[in-house]
Amino acid sequence: MMSACPDPLWPSYRAGARLTVDLDAIASNYRYLQTLASGASCAAVVKADAYGLGIERVAPVLENAGATDFFVAHVDEGIRLRSVVSEKARITVLHGPRPGASGDCVRYGLRPVLNSLEQIALWRDEGSRTGALPEAALQVDSGMSRFGLSDADLETLQADKGLVDGLKVGLVMSHLACADTPDHPANQAQKDRLLQMSARLPSAPLSLSASSGIFLGTDYHLDVVRPGAALYGIAPNRTGPNPLSPVVRLQAHVLQIREILPGEGVGYGLTYRPDRVRRIATVAVGYADGFSRHGAGQGCAWFEDIRLPILGRVSMDSLIVDISDVPEGKLGPDMMVDLIGPRRSVDEVAEAAGTIGYEVLTSLGHRFHREYVGNQENPSRGD
Numbered sequence: 001m002m003s004a005c006p007d008p009l010w011p012s013y014r015a016g017a018r019l020t021v022d023l024d025a026i027a028s029n030y031r032y033l034q035t036l037a038s039g040a041s042c043a044a045v046v047k048a049d050a051y052g053l054g055i056e057r058v059a060p061v062l063e064n065a066g067a068t069d070f071f072v073a074h075v076d077e078g079i080r081l082r083s084v085v086s087e088k089a090r091i092t093v094l095h096g097p098r099p100g101a102s103g104d105c106v107r108y109g110l111r112p113v114l115n116s117l118e119q120i121a122l123w124r125d126e127g128s129r130t131g132a133l134p135e136a137a138l139q140v141d142s143g144m145s146r147f148g149l150s151d152a153d154l155e156t157l158q159a160d161k162g163l164v165d166g167l168k169v170g171l172v173m174s175h176l177a178c179a180d181t182p183d184h185p186a187n188q189a190q191k192d193r194l195l196q197m198s199a200r201l202p203s204a205p206l207s208l209s210a211s212s213g214i215f216l217g218t219d220y221h222l223d224v225v226r227p228g229a230a231l232y233g234i235a236p237n238r239t240g241p242n243p244l245s246p247v248v249r250l251q252a253h254v255l256q257i258r259e260i261l262p263g264e265g266v267g268y269g270l271t272y273r274p275d276r277v278r279r280i281a282t283v284a285v286g287y288a289d290g291f292s293r294h295g296a297g298q299g300c301a302w303f304e305d306i307r308l309p310i311l312g313r314v315s316m317d318s319l320i321v322d323i324s325d326v327p328e329g330k331l332g333p334d335m336m337v338d339l340i341g342p343r344r345s346v347d348e349v350a351e352a353a354g355t356i357g358y359e360v361l362t363s364l365g366h367r368f369h370r371e372y373v374g375n376q377e378n379p380s381r382g383d
């Protein structure tokens, strides 16, 4: 099924590179997070196509691992998710109802997050149109100034009970701005604000923490935790080794190998010129695949346990690495090197490019041959 296969028609030969997504690692990360937050229920955030990894493949695996609560950003994402999870799955739409799409929330059984008085009014209108108003979540702004009801909004709601009467509030939530920095004072402040603000709203389960927040301790778990990134192997903070299992591996084919002499130039702008003879390889991943041009300077690939520094600029479809440290004859054209893999985490690739693992994952393009491994209960072909 998905074992290593030397067949020259193996689809990654037609593409430039192979992206392997380990579904068992996603399931095991889910179980790990649920155990860590065992006093709360663990939802799964699958917005942005499950962080670029493919919601159709990833969401059923999370459901098998025990997730019943899913979060997406948009109504469209919720509709797409609805068709790949069971009817029991609850789908919450973080951006909430929008004019023209609130009916779709009802039609597809999506629970919207109401982030403003306008969205509360829109949802109430939807209720008067359809007769009964399904459950919604409410978000309060506990200090990030991004989404949610303000103190002034809560006053308005308290002054006019008619605004919340009849709303079925299934969750009151907020979001931490600095959870990846465990001793940041904003964490405690935001938690206190959520507790204060929620006391002014209909009583409902509370949710504050995404991936990093789970690692702030049980105080931050409340009733529901909402990890996304950690499910996909991204480190929750920089305070120690990453306890999560890596999920993706990106291997690219070597297209060509050559030797260059001192003073010769490499790549666009000839920004790299060696001071001694170098053996270099052109590799089939470029910025159009989501491998950032900013990642070149500090970046590298790996071949087995040998580090291959990236030389010069990243092109659209390829990049060039230094393979001088690989014993001659060991790495030939059409063999593969790792750009993300056992020796190079998503977080390291991100750091080299001056960004975060989230952006690396969600930028990974669709030109790769994608292979899904694991999930033996629901095996299916990888292409």
Ligand SMILES: *Cc1c(COP(=O)(O)O)cnc(C)c1O
Residues within 6 Å of the ligand: 045, 047, 094, 174, 175, 209, 210, 211, 212, 226, 227, 228, 229, 230
């Ligand atoms: C994206 C998002 C999450 C998941 O965040 P991670 O850091 O990926 O775990 C949770 N809640 C909200 C509101 C989000 O926008």
